[in-house]
Amino acid sequence: MxxxxxxxxxxxxxxxxxxxxxxxxxxxxxxxxxxxDLSDLDEILSTPVLNTGRFDRPIIVKSIELLRFGDNFLCRVRSTDGAEGISVSNNMVMTHLYPIFVRRIQPFFIGKDLRDWENLLEEVYVHDSNYKMQNLAFWVPLATLEFAVLDLMGRMSGLSMGxxxxxxxxxxxxxxxxxxxxxxxxxxxxxxxxxxxxxxxxxxxxxxxxxxxxxxxxxxxxxxxxxxxxxxxxxxxxxxxxxxxxxxxxxxxxxxxxxxxxxxxxxxxxxxxxxxxxxxxxxxxxxxxxxxxxxxxxxxxxxxxxxxxxxxxxxxxxxxxxxxxxxxxxxxxxxxxxxxxxxxxxxxxxxxxxxxxxxxxxxxxxxxxxxxxxxxxxxxxxxxxxxxxxxxxxxxxxxxxxxxxxxxxxxxxxxxxxxxx
Structure with missing residues (x-):
């Protein structure tokens, strides 16, 4: 069966x-x-996901770039110690949403420690009333950044995204x-x-x-x-x-x-x-x-x-x-x-x-x-x-x-x- x-x-x-x-x-x-009773689900929501055990020093964001060629969008993240990660966005959607990435998401993460990513997700959601854009308008640009961050952290640690x-x-x-x-x-x-x-x-x-x-x-x-x-x-x-x-x-x-x-x-x-x-x-x-x-x-x-x-x-x-x-x-x-x-x-x-x-x-x-x-x-x-x-x-x-x-x-x-x- x-x-x-x-x-x-x-x-x-x-x-x-x-x-x-x-x-x-x-x-x-x-x-x-x-x-x-949903208390078990609430406990799960409060439990961290990201494996940061291999990172004993801060990973400070030096730059975040959104790059475009035709209708293809790349996100490139660099840390102050020279690490780099790159992602490819959902291009069908990002052609409409790139201003949100550039104005709302990109500035918030500069200077932040990527080991604190999960808390930063909560903070950027409420920062400057971003929660009012909850749906594809906010989540697709944020996912685009996260995938570049995971690529960077994976390359630093030798771990796959999984x-x-x-x-x-x-x-x-x-x-x-x-x-x-x-x-x-x-x-x-x-x-x-x-x-x-x-x-x-x-x-x-x-x-x-x-x-x-x-x-x-x-x-x-x-x-x-x-x-x-x-x-x-x-x-x-x-x-x-x-x-x-x-x-x-x-x-x-x-x-x-x-x-x-x-x-x-x-x-x-x-x-x-x-x-x-x-x-x-x-x-x-x-x-x-x-x-x-x-x-x-x-x-x-x-x-x-x-x-x-x-x-x-x-x-x-x-x-x-x-x-x-x-x-x-x-x-x-x-x-x-x-x-x-x-x-x-x-x-x-x-x-x-x-x-x-x-x-x-x-x-x-x-x-x-x-x-x-x-x-x-x-x-x-x-x-x-x-x-x-x-x-x-x-x-x-x-x-x-x-x-x-x-x-x-x-x-x-x-x-x-x-x-x-």
Whole structure:
């Protein structure tokens, strides 16, 4: 029995204990009246993540640079003793957000000791009322800086990013092939999904259902109900299958579609209702036995605490860019572990997002069995001595070198110019 099937069975047992599904805002009100004990989650949130044991001297930030070449953004951090780290941002988002990095984040960290990174995360959040920008606007620029900081600290210590987060549990990661063919018929979609899966030899796949935040509209009409059985029939019983609605449904419709997935033995159902419909997410989770996944769009640690504490999600999916970095995301993974849940992070955007995701997953003991793969960015010239950075029979080797574990071509870096705002 594969791990996804075990999660399904565990969820079914929990659903049986949970009683009848609650409806709409009544679910939120009722849950507030009988909040479970979340003290274990609060203890996790107060426990440090970052491994600073090898740093016996201050690591003082001398400079932070945001560099741009076309639509590619690099962050370069240097310390007063000459150490350097570099990161590649979520370029699709940073083209809109770079002024926040330059004006709000960059100045705050100059002169700070990077060993105190976790406390600095809390301080910069409230500094100059930055908390008012909580969401992608603030968290993506901050994650961009954190990844450069982790690269710097890794190069200083000889540790990989994963080792800076804790013990490496997964040096190799099995991938699922992500597909998005909304707008095409079920028949067209299934052929394209199969082509993608065969290229990577993945043992798991995920495809899109519904119309994306569409209030129950399908795209095109009737596609989802045809495609759900087609995918199982095409790939057989051994394939692990995930489906993502991107918040397409009301709770009632999400439950109806979820029951169809249960008929065809799907392994998780992602974001069945809009991500910030918290009581409706709880309602769907209680009505179905298929595990509910979510968290890609969630910006709030407090809301993750609620979703995990109330079992509204069974698989948590923080996006390490959208949620502000690996440190914050690891706290979510640890809360999930405390409640017997898996963490399967979402990965967004362009740049080297898949590399950051792999390092994060390598250190998550409760990582799901398969993780998202859409192929690696070939536009950024780099070398990696410890991994081919490709899917080999559905498995990717995590780079084991210091920091990010890759070397970006210095000539490519030189093409970038300093960003000011």
């Amino acid at each position: 594969n791990k996804g099937r075990r999660t399904f069975i565990q969820k079914a047992s929990l659903a049986g204990l949970g009683g009848a599904a609650l409806v709409g805002n009544a679910a939120w009100a009722a849950s507030d009246q009988r909040d479970p 080792q800076l987060l804790g013990e490496v549990h997964h040096p190799r990661i099995a991938v699922y092939q992500a597909n998005n063919y909304r707008g095409r018929s079920a028949e067209e979609s299934i052929d394209l999904i199969e082509r993608n899966v065969r290229e990577t030899h993945a043992k798991a796949l995920k495809f899109k259902v519904g119309g994306r935040m569409s209030n129950n509209r399908d795209f095109p009409p009737g596609r989802t109900e045809k495609l759900i059985p087609l995918v199982r029939e095409r790939f057989g019983d051994e394939m692990v299958i995930y489906a993502d609605s991107n918040g397409s449904y009301t709770a009632e419709e999400a439950i109806r579609i979820g029951k169809l997935m249960e008929t065809y033995r799907y392994d998780f159902y992602e974001e069945p209702v809009p991500f910030d419909w918290y009581p409706e997410t709880l309602e769907v989770a209680r009505a179905l036995s298929i595990p509910i996944a979510g968290g890609e769009q969630e910006p709030s640690m407090r809301n993750f605490r609620w979703l995990i504490g109330h079992n509204a999600l069974q698989i948590v999916q923080p996006d390490i860019f959208y949620f502000g970095g690996m440190i914050r995301s690891m706290k979510v993974a640890r809360m999930a572990a405390a409640r017997g849940m898996e963490c399967t992070p979402h990965i967004s955007g362009s740049g080297l997002g898949y590399l950051y995701m792999m390092h994060f997953v390598s250190a998550v003991p409760n990582a799901g069995p398969y993780h998202e793969f859409k192929g690696f960015n070939k536009e950024i010239p780099l070398e990696c001595a410890t991994s081919s950075l490709s899917s080999e029979d559905g498995v990717v080797q995590v780079p084991s070198g210091s920091g990010l574990g890759v070397e970006i071509d210095p000539d490519y870096v030189k093409k970038h110019t300093l960003v000011s705002a």
